[in-house]
Amino acid sequence: MAFPHLSEVLKILDGALKSNATMSTNYAGLLADKLEQDGERETAVRIRERLARAPTAVAHTQDASRISAGLPVDQESRLDTVDVSAPVKGAVTLHLPGGTANRITEFLQSVRHYDRLRAAQAALPLRLLLYGLPGTGKTQTARWIAGELELPLLTVRCDTLISSLLGQTSKNLRRVFDYVEQRPCVLFLDEFDALASARGNERDVGELQRVVIALLQNIDALSENTIVLAASNHERLLDPAVWRRFPFQLPLPLPDHELRLSMWKAMLGPFVPVNLNLEAVSTKSDGASGALIELVAMDTKRQAILAGKPQVDEGELFRRLALAMALGQGETLASLGDEICWLRKWDAKIFSIRELARLYSVSTRQINHLIQGNHGNAGKSPRKR
Incomplete structure (x- = not known):
């Protein structure tokens, strides 16, 4: 039988072993929320009481103002490389074909029952690639998923993430992925083809190849239960190796x-x-x-x-x-x-x-x-x- 909320417990331990109080308290806050949803209110209260004694306690993981603290920045421009939002459950309405909606529901079920699936050796990394023409609802879908999961949405800003300095883009990527690992959230890589374009093009240069390699390495280093969404208007430009990192793939067609x-x-x-x-x-x-x-x-x-x-x-x-x-x-x-x-x-x-x-x-x-x-x-x- 799967241990309930094992993912959160392991994240708390990871934070403790890394002397990362922020990571431990963030996931302890999420664990308290989930226990309360399960009817374990007394246990949730005890966890929150213990968190309240910490100087940097995080009692509500969905609070976007808390998660915004210490956002990763580009060293060249000093601008944030991610935007934080807190989509409200039920605030976003999706208009999708039935088959597409079912596949999104399947992804949500995989997130919510990850520990059970992992115990049965049936879990897949929680990574979803959305692709289709502009205006087909990729960003709305990302917001809807974050709202349904009641988690903050961290959207990578490619305009500041991609730096003119040699090697800086790869460092920016590392900071973003390190930041995401420390807190319950949904990472959204919008305009994904700007980062993950296929290598080997005639116009390709060494720096762009290094960015793709750094992106793949950072995705591989993430915990499999870290939720990653990516969206592309030009899926044919994506590097073939990128597709293998996203077991959940969802084309968003024009409405019939x-x-x-x-x-x-x-x-x-x-x-x-x-x-x-x-x-x-x-x-x-x-x-x-x-x-x-x-x-x-x-x-x-x-x-x-x-x-x-x-x-x-x-x-x-x-x-x-x-x-x-x-x-x-x-x-x-x-x-x-x-x-x-x-x-x-x-x-x-x-x-x-x-x-x-x-x-x-x-x-x-x-x-x-x-x-x-x-x-x-x-x-x-x-x-x-």
Whole structure:
């Protein structure tokens, strides 16, 4: 039978053996929290009473203000190399396909029952690699996981971690991983490809190779129950050796029709017009990321609120969606005429001359004039950036 909370007990012992009071007290605080959750309130109180006698006691491991003390810094810029946040459980809403959501739940179960799995020799290192196009929810997923585990989220800042000084980046990595080992938290390596790009490229230099090697060595040196999340928009750039360090790998796809439909319903909420055809909105947003859908929904709701309307305007919703997708496709709509021609090309039925006149508060004659003024571009897409 697995010993409950063995991981925390071992971390406390590690801290004591290393004469690291911070590590011991941090994990003692986490042990007290877990015991209280298990109904062992008296034992938790006794642990906290003992911690209270220490000058640097940590009674609440989730307190981000405490964990922020002594953050690792880059010696060149003197800036912190990690950002600390404390996501609240239930504050982040995830919109993911069912299969993807199930795999995240599986990862959480592996974290929560790590000691039982290890006792049965079925535990895997608690490392999850998230990858997919921008806007598919990688950062939101990291925040959600930290919130569900009620642990601080330490996000590595690649802009300060990567130094211009020879060898400094590897030292920065070592400081970050040493810091993470001393406290219960979730380490989040965002924009992971900036650190873990494949070695051997023609443009590669020795220093970049050393950074990848240092990264791999630091990951290997971590305790297997230290929670590490990494996110990449360019997974093909990652070094092959990196993939082997992450037994949990999760692609985050663009939302399909059904997921887009549920996202529009959730994000527009009570601002959805009674007659709005959400099926059509979902269809027209094919290829949009979750971040783009959220942006359009928020912008349209904000416009309705400022106009004193209880619901969003259907035409305005489609207009903002069309323009956001144009931007995402690299279209440059330099003039009002370009914009109107794009809307007509995007869907002439939705954006009739009369509807465009209403949306832009001009006459139908002016709309026709703008279209005719852009007649040379009417049969082709506006300029690409």
